Amino acid sequence: MSDKDCDKESCSALAVGHFKNALEQFQELVEKKVTQKTQERLGLYVKDDDEIDYDKFYETVQALFGPQIKDCNVKAFFRKISSNLDAKTEWCEIFGYFIVESDAISSQPIEENTVFLVSQKQQITHAGVKRRDVIKGIVKVPHLDFTVTSSQKGVLTVFNNQVILDTAWVTGCDFLTQLKRVVAVTERTVIIWDYKSKGNQSNCFVIKPMENGLLCVCTVTASDHLAKDNILMGDDGGYVNLLTVTSDDFGLKQSKAKKKSQFHVLDSKNFKIVKRKLHDDWVMKVKYISDLNCFGSCSIDSIHSFVLGDIKRLEDSMPVKEFSVPKGVNAFTFCGKSNVIVTGGKYQAYTIYEES
Numbered sequence: 001m002s003d004k005d006c007d008k009e010s011c012s013a014l015a016v017g018h019f020k021n022a023l024e025q026f027q028e029l030v031e032k033k034v035t036q037k038t039q040e041r042l043g044l045y046v047k048d049d050d051e052i053d054y055d056k057f058y059e060t061v062q063a064l065f066g067p068q069i070k071d072c073n074v075k076a077f078f079r080k081i082s083s084n085l086d087a088k089t090e091w092c093e094i095f096g097y098f099i100v101e102s103d104a105i106s107s108q109p110i111e112e113n114t115v116f117l118v119s120q121k122q123q124i125t126h127a128g129v130k131r132r133d134v135i136k137g138i139v140k141v142p143h144l145d146f147t148v149t150s151s152q153k154g155v156l157t158v159f160n161n162q163v164i165l166d167t168a169w170v171t172g173c174d175f176l177t178q179l180k181r182v183v184a185v186t187e188r189t190v191i192i193w194d195y196k197s198k199g200n201q202s203n204c205f206v207i208k209p210m211e212n213g214l215l216c217v218c219t220v221t222a223s224d225h226l227a228k229d230n231i232l233m234g235d236d237g238g239y240v241n242l243l244t245v246t247s248d249d250f251g252l253k254q255s256k257a258k259k260k261s262q263f264h265v266l267d268s269k270n271f272k273i274v275k276r277k278l279h280d281d282w283v284m285k286v287k288y289i290s291d292l293n294c295f296g297s298c299s300i301d302s303i304h305s306f307v308l309g310d311i312k313r314l315e316d317s318m319p320v321k322e323f324s325v326p327k328g329v330n331a332f333t334f335c336g337k338s339n340v341i342v343t344g345g346k347y348q349a350y351t352i353y354e355e356s
Contacts, residue, residue: 022064022065023091026061026064026065029052029057029060029061032052033052033082034085036052038085041085057078058071058074058075058078061094069094069095070096073093073094073095073096076093077089077093080093133151133152134152134153136150136151136152136172136173137150137170137172137173137174137184139173141175148182148195149173150171150172150173150184151170152169152171153169153170154169154186156170156173156191158195170184170186170191171185171186171187171214171215171217172184172185172215172218173185174217174218174219175219176192176219176229177219178226178227178228179229179250181193181194181195181250183217183219183229184217185214185215185217185233186214188209189209189210190206190207190208190210190231190243190268191204191207192250193205203264204264205249205250205265205266206264207266208268209268210233210235210241210268211237211275212235212239214233214234214235215234215235215236215283216233216234216283216284216286217231217232217233218232218286218288219232220288220311221290227246227247227248228244228246228247230242231243231245232286232288232295232297233286234284234299236282236283238277238278238279238281238282238301238304239275239276239278239283240275240276240278240286240295240297241275241276242274242275242311242315243271243272243273244271244272244273249266249270274314274315276314278307278322279297279301279304280299280301280303280304281299281300281301281328282299282300283299285330285332287333287334289334289341291336292334293310294308294309294310294311295308295310295311296332296341298332298343299328300327300328300345302324302327302328303324305323305325305343305345306322306323306325306341306343306352308323308352309321325345326345327348330346331343332344
């Protein structure tokens, strides 16, 4: 055997040894994360400098296996071990490979087959969307056949139309059915965007300042005024805000603005805004339920967790229905067929039944 062959065998042995060592460290990382998550669920975990969040997990995996590791595979693995502590994992999943028996899925009972395969997913990208951004809201506009998305770093997109950029973090978006514009909220501003405008002529109105940080937004679809929209917004002070906008608010000022200006700043004091404190903590979601002709808002506040009321009661400071849910409510939805509101909170879900 030549010296050259010996060198090849030595390099191969070193590579195998390095990979085995990386696998051992990876397994220790996974076990540490699972232990941390278990303690969190039991209420025993105390955050410290050794806490493993996604960024730290991703950096460690890249250091062990190299930069060729794809972010989507690491993210899927991290989500798996975080949501299901008893899930069976294989190191090869980090590289995008999954070991599945040929008849594993078909042999499961239908009610237990809750895993959706992603081999048929389609990824839609946009040139204006930045890397390492987070989609915060997706709204479908059926009658116009397009979708509006808002991202954390301030990107509003109408697929497939155009995009506008801002430096503020967007926390939610919706579509104004009467004015035919997109509304989005950031920490201290409300953005009204004419998605049909083009290039430098883009008409985007920024309403500011707002007193508290806005966290969510929705449109009241019951307006019978063809040139007016009502907008509901929840903020970090526990307030639900009702903002009324009309075509006059934008049409008159649009003619006075510079044609090449993308953003037209409007003073919030010139708008009708009704503000009412309904929660003692952040408003996580606000939604207008047209079937009930009222709105709902939820909070992580355990006392005033979910509130239900009509717009008139909000404007006149009249009593609204309040529901107390342990550990608060993070999200909710309404089922018209069953006349049921379902809320989701920390490790639990509740149903709220409305009278017919």
